[in-house]
Amino acid sequence: MTIRTMHYYKPLHPNGMSTTTSNMTSSLSSGCHAGNIVSPRLFFLPEIQILELFLALLVFIVIHSLRQQKRQGLPVWPVVGMLPSLVAGLRVDMYEWISDVLIRQNGTFEFKGPSFTNLKCVITSDPRNIEHVLKTKFSAYPKGKYFRNALQDLLGDGIFNADNEIWQRQRKTASIEFHSTKFRNLTTESLLELVHHRLLPVLEDSVNQSACIDLQDILLRLTFDNVCMLAFGVDPGCLSPGLPEIPFAQSFEAATEATIIRFVTPTLIWKAMRYLNLGPENKLKQSIKGVDIFADEVIRTRKKELTLQSGDKGQRSDLLTVFMGLKDEQGQSFSDKFLRDICVNFILAGRDTSSVALSWFFWLLDRNPEVEKRILSEISRIAGERNDAKTDAECPLVFRPEEVKKMDYLQAALSESLRLYPSVPVDHKEVVEDDVFPDGTVVKKGTKLVYAIYAMGRMESIWGQDCREFKPERWLRDSRYISESAYKFTAFNGGPRLCLGKDFAYYQMKFVAASILYRYRVKVVENHPVVPKLALTMYIKHGLKVELCRRDDSQLENYLKISN
Numbered sequence: 329m330t331i332r333t334m335h336y337y338k339p340l341h342p343n344g345m346s347t348t349t350s351n352m353t354s355s356l357s358s359g360c361h362a363g364n365i366v367s368p369r370l371f372f373l374p375e376i377q378i379l380e381l382f383l384a385l386l387v388f389i390v391i392h393s394l395r396q397q398k399r400q401g402l403p404v405w406p407v408v409g410m411l412p413s414l415v416a417g418l419r420v421d422m423y424e425w426i427s428d429v430l431i432r433q434n435g436t437f438e439f440k441g442p443s444f445t446n447l448k449c450v451i452t453s454d455p456r457n458i459e460h461v462l463k464t465k466f467s468a469y470p471k472g473k474y475f476r477n478a479l480q481d482l483l484g485d486g487i488f489n490a491d492n493e494i495w496q497r498q499r500k501t502a503s504i505e506f507h508s509t510k511f512r513n514l515t516t517e518s519l520l521e522l523v524h525h526r527l528l529p530v531l532e533d534s535v536n537q538s539a540c541i542d543l544q545d546i547l548l549r550l551t552f553d554n555v556c557m558l559a560f561g562v563d564p565g566c567l568s569p570g571l572p573e574i575p576f577a578q579s580f581e582a583a584t585e586a587t588i589i590r591f592v593t594p595t596l597i598w599k600a601m602r603y604l605n606l607g608p609e610n611k612l613k614q615s616i617k618g619v620d621i622f623a624d625e626v627i628r629t630r631k632k633e634l635t636l637q638s639g640d641k642g643q644r645s646d647l648l649t650v651f652m653g654l655k656d657e658q659g660q661s662f663s664d665k666f667l668r669d670i671c672v673n674f675i676l677a678g679r680d681t682s683s684v685a686l687s688w689f690f691w692l693l694d695r696n697p698e699v700e701k702r703i704l705s706e707i708s709r710i711a712g713e714r715n716d717a718k719t720d721a722e723c724p725l726v727f728r729p730e731e732v733k734k735m736d737y738l739q740a741a742l743s744e745s746l747r748l749y750p751s752v753p754v755d756h757k758e759v760v761e762d763d764v765f766p767d768g769t770v771v772k773k774g775t776k777l778v779y780a781i782y783a784m785g786r787m788e789s790i791w792g793q794d795c796r797e798f799k800p801e802r803w804l805r806d807s808r809y810i811s812e813s814a815y816k817f818t819a820f821n822g823g824p825r826l827c828l829g830k831d832f833a834y835y836q837m838k839f840v841a842a843s844i845l846y847r848y849r850v851k852v853v854e855n856h857p858v859v860p861k862l863a864l865t866m867y868i869k870h871g872l873k874v875e876l877c878r879r880d881d882s883q884l885e886n887y888l889k890i891s892n
């Protein structure tokens with residue numbers, strides 16, 4: 329029996345150690361000969377061999393998994409797949425980690441998560457694939473069921489979360505509205521009011537008190553108030569002296585944060601947690617309640633107003649009023665729930681994106697003073713071209729829309745900032761029919777697709793060897809701003825789902841940046857850590873702590889001289 333056991337173990341020995349086996353056989357035989365007195369070594373042999381077997385298997389698995397890295401971009405481990413690499417990436421910088429893998433894999437790779445989770449998707453940063461998905465075969469790549477489910481409680485059937493007719497109807501109506509003169513006037517007027525009567529006084533206060541401020545927080549307040557004015561026709565007053573906490577804003581922020589957790593949690597688990605009201609799902613439910621209380625109140629009040637005005641829709645040109653005046657295919661008015669979804673989606677679209685983009689822009693300027701100088705010479709020249717250029721405390725300089733339009737270098741610097749730090753760093757789609765990408769990648773029906781916008785800004789194959797440098801000049805020809813293909817510069821998406829607020833966002837960012845830079849030097853507090861936060865939008869994780877220094881007229885005159 330002993331010998332059979334030995335024979336059994338022999339072929340499984342990692343190194344095929346026949347000499348060891350024969351030694352063992354003899355030692356066992358001698359053990360038997362010694363009047364059935366079994367040597368104590370005998371008891372340990374099976375354990376030793378199991379250990380050897382285990383080690384051999386381990387070595388095999390490690391070698392096999394690591395070998396896959398060459399072909400698949402990352403080691404693929406049994407059961408957990410590429411999860412260990414993802415966990416390691418999350419601990420450092422998720423977006424840089426994805427960029428590194430994509431660069432090694434020439435722009436596309438398949439992430440294989442644990443077999444028991446939904447963490448399986450194709451990730452690409454190849455502009456040819458992105459054009460194929462966003463434009464050429466648009467209808468074969470909807471947002472899809474998986475992502476819609478995860479975002480349903482917060483976004484409902486709003487534009488970000490809808491496909492097909494539900495999306496089309498909102499897109500068409502909103503597009504007409506965004507391009508109407510009435511809406512354009514509302515955007516410029518509300519922005520002027522917010523910048524000159526809220527933002528600049530808050531900044532001036534910080535200078536008077538020599539206090540440092542979190543510029544990202546202030547910009548988030550500004551865009552939140554602004555987009556609520558456009559979507560609801562209501563001013564929540566987030567950006568006011570003393571920077572008050574507004575329950576709706578807090579609920580909205582908490583709801584977006586809690587929603588993201590669903591993307592890294594297996595569906596069954598988050599659904600069970602939702603059912604049982606546990607952890608982040610409980611937080612999500614509470615915060616959505618806060619959002620809904622505000623939305624319901626606004627919708628109710630607006631309905632009353634419109635009934636009182638009976639027929640005359642008044643002077644209002646916000647999105648809520650426009651959608652309230654429409655009917656669905658059955659000739660019915662939209663339900664309150666649908667109106668709520670429309671508004672919440674527009675707030676998400678317009679709130680975080682431009683404020684976060686401006687925050688990265690001010691950080692990049694702090695590190696690239698040459699670029700700041702060139703912006704200042706441009707805006708001083710434009711201000712200097714006025715007949716009534718003299719301004720003072722009573723009559724401060726307010727940039728006019730036609731002046732903002734002329735700020736080509738500033739637009740180039742903002743685009744360059746968005747290229748390196750896109751507000752939406754990754755976006756997603758679902759594959760509804762088997763297909764082959766232009767780069768040869770085969771994608772099967774049901775595959776989740778992620779396009780890595782942040783990584784695209786770091787691909788030499790797209791932007792050249794200096795892709796990691798902040799160079800607004802790459803956007804200029806003869807000092808004029810030249811836009812890029814949406815499939816190379818995907819910060820605003822592309823194809824039929826191109827960002828509807830793109831023109832407004834550029835106007836808003838240019839107006840805010842020029843109004844601040846003309847008056848203050850923005851200095852980032854020394855050693856303040858600036859890293860991205862993992863969220864739907866790419867916030868700076870610890871905010872942007874800055875000190876402002878007032879500019880005097882002589883400084884501005886110097887910049888004007890440079891420009892001449």
Ligand code: HEM
Binds near residue numbers: 487751820
């Ligand atoms: C720097 C600022 C902005 C950036 C980088 C940006 C980026 C984007 C991106 C990447 C998308 C596609 C999202 C997706 O489908 O998953 C998008 C869609 C959209 N954006 Fe923007 N956005 C900005 C500002 C704004 C503003 C200020 C508004 C409105 C006030 C706005 C309104 C929209 C709308 C309505 C959509 C949905 C379009 C559709 O699905 O048909 N965006 N934006």
